[in-house]
Amino acid sequence: MKNIHCKVFGHNFQVTRDVTYHVKEYTCKNCNKQLTTNENGYLTELTPEFKEINDVLEHIHMKRHMRSSLNLKQHLDITNDDIEYIHIKHKVKSDDELHASVDLSNLLVFKH
Secondary structure: OHHHHHHHHOOOEEEEEEOOOOOEEEEEOOOOOEEEEOOOOOEEEOOHHHHHHHHHHHHHHHHHHHHHHHHHHHHHOOOOOOOOEEEEEEEOOOOOEEEEEEEHHHOOOOOO
């Protein structure tokens, strides 16, 4: 009965897991069909092989994300209690300035 709904109206996919910023896993709410993003960015069926690849990708992504956060905190000599956002000024025109707040967890810092 659940498959009939998907055959008539199409699948109703929801993101069930964020592997990285670009790779996600999806599950149909009606028939529980699972898809994932492949290496070309297209949706493909979630096989055990893709599940294992996604597990490794998620581990690498989390490790890099944690390492970059630690490097930033050490470089700026701050803790989470000290500062939550860094304010950046960027010249748009000669008289105008654009103010933006950047979340520290997404900030990339180059050491000179």
